[in-house]
Amino acid sequence: MARKETITKDMIIQAAFALLQEEGIEQVTARKLAAKANCSTQPIFRFYKSMDEVAEELAEKTCEFFQDYYDHFQRQTVTPFVNLGQAYIKFAGEHKELFRFIFLSPERSGRSMYDILNGSKGNVSKEIQSAAAQGSRNAGDLFTKMWIFIHGAACMSLTGDYDLSDSETMQLLRDSYHSFK
Amino acid sequence: MARKETITKDMIIQAAFALLQEEGIEQVTARKLAAKANCSTQPIFRFYKSMDEVAEELAEKTCEFFQDYYDHFQRQTVTPFVNLGQAYIKFAGEHKELFRFIFLSPERSGRSMYDILNGSKGNVSKEIQSAAAQGSRNAGDLFTKMWIFIHGAACMSLTGDYDLSDSETMQLLRDSYHSFK
DNA sequence: TCTTTTGTATAACATATGTTATTATTCTAC
DNA sequence: GTAGAATAATAACATATGTTATACAAAAGA
DSSP: OOOOOOSOHHHHHHHHHHHHHHHOGGGOOHHHHHHHTTSOSHHHHHHOSSHHHHHHHHHHHHHHHHHHHHHHSOOOSSOHHHHHHHHHHHHHHHOHHHHHHHHSOSOSTTOOHHHHHHTTTTHHHHHHHHHHHHSSSOHHHHHHHHHHHHHHHHHHHHTTOOOOOHHHHHHHHHHHHHHHO | OOOOOOSOHHHHHHHHHHHHHHHOGGGOOHHHHHHHTTSOSHHHHHHOSSHHHHHHHHHHHHHHHHHHHHHTSOOOSSOHHHHHHHHHHHHHHHOHHHHHHHHSOSOSTTOOHHHHHHTTTOHHHHHHHHHHHHSSSOHHHHHHHHHHHHHHHHHHHHTTOOOOOHHHHHHHHHHHHHHHO
16 A cells, blocks of 8 residues: 555654754754654654644653653652752753753743643642641742742753752752741 | 945944844844844954854843943842842843843853853942841852842743732842841 | 555755855045 | 045855655555
C-alpha cells in the first residue's frame, strides 16, 4: 500500500526537546531540528502545521518535565516551601533554557506561572496547601512571599548572580520561611 | 572639503534605544534601525563595526537609563530597601524590554547584576550600605534576602504574574523587610 | 511486475538578516 | 566651476529561516 514510516512524531519532538535544552527555544529551527532528528524538514511538517506548533508542544512537554522533576525531587526537609524552593532553584540552574522558556517568556500560551507549578497532577499546590493550613496567619500571604523569594533566587541563578550551594540554599529558604511565618 | 554629516551617531543610538524599548534587543536589526533613524544602513556601520557593537552600547545606555530612573525615583519611605524595591519593580513593569535586556540576559558583557545596581555613581549601594549599618544583625545577609525578594517580584511583573498595586507593593516590601531584619 | 499510495529528500521560493561594494550626492578648497 | 573627499543611498552577496513544490523511494495489492 504505502511506504513505511521511518521518522516518527516522537523522534521529532524528542530531538526538538534536546535542542531546546541545549540551545534555547529560538534555536529550535526547522533545519536544525531536522539535522538533530537525522531527517529532512518534511517529516516535521507532516506532524506539525508550523514551527509555532512545535513550540506549543515543547511548552507542553517542558511543563510536564518540570512536574516530573519536582515529583522525583528528593525532599530534604519537612517544610514543603523549602522543598519546593530547593527543587525550583535547582531546576533553574540545571535546565536554564527550559526554565527561561516556561517561567520567563511572555508567550506561555495562556498558562500562568501557578498553572505550571500546579500542573495536571497539582502536586505543588497539594503539598503547599496542607502546609499553609498549619501556618499561623494568612496562608495566601505566606505563599505569595515565599514564592516571590523562590522565584527571585531561581532567576538569579539563571544569570549567574546566585551562587549558593545546596545547603546554603536550604538554610536561606528555612530562614526566610521562618521570617515570613 | 567633504559632504556634511546629516546622520549623527546620536541619532542612531537614540533610534536603537527606542527600538530596544519597543520591541526588545533581538528586534534591533540593521534594517529596522535604519528605518527608525530614517536613513540607510550605511551610517550605522560608519559609527559601529557591527550590530554587536550597537548592542554593546545599548547595554551601556540602558544601565545609565536605569541609574537615572533610580536617582529620580520619588522616595516614599524612610527605608532604602523599600524604596529600591519599589523603583526596581516599577522599572521592570514599565520598561520590560530594558529590564529583560540588562537584568535577565546571560550576555551582559561581564557586568554582574550588582555592578548595574551600583553603577558609576554607586547610588544604590551608598543608600543601602548606610541603611544596613543601622540594621541589627548581618547586613550582607539582609541585603541578599531583600535583593532576592525584590528581584523575584520584578521578574514576575515581567511575565504578568505579579499584579500588586504600588501601595500593595510598598506594604509587601515593608513587611518582608521587617521580617528579615 | 506494475500501479498506487504514502513517506522522505531535494530543491525551490519568499523573506529576513549582517555586511560590503558600488554608485550618487554634496561640500569645500583651489 | 572643478576636483577631491567624505557621506549617504542603492544594490548586492552570503547566510538563515519558514514553508511549499517537486522528485524520488518503498511498500503492498492488483
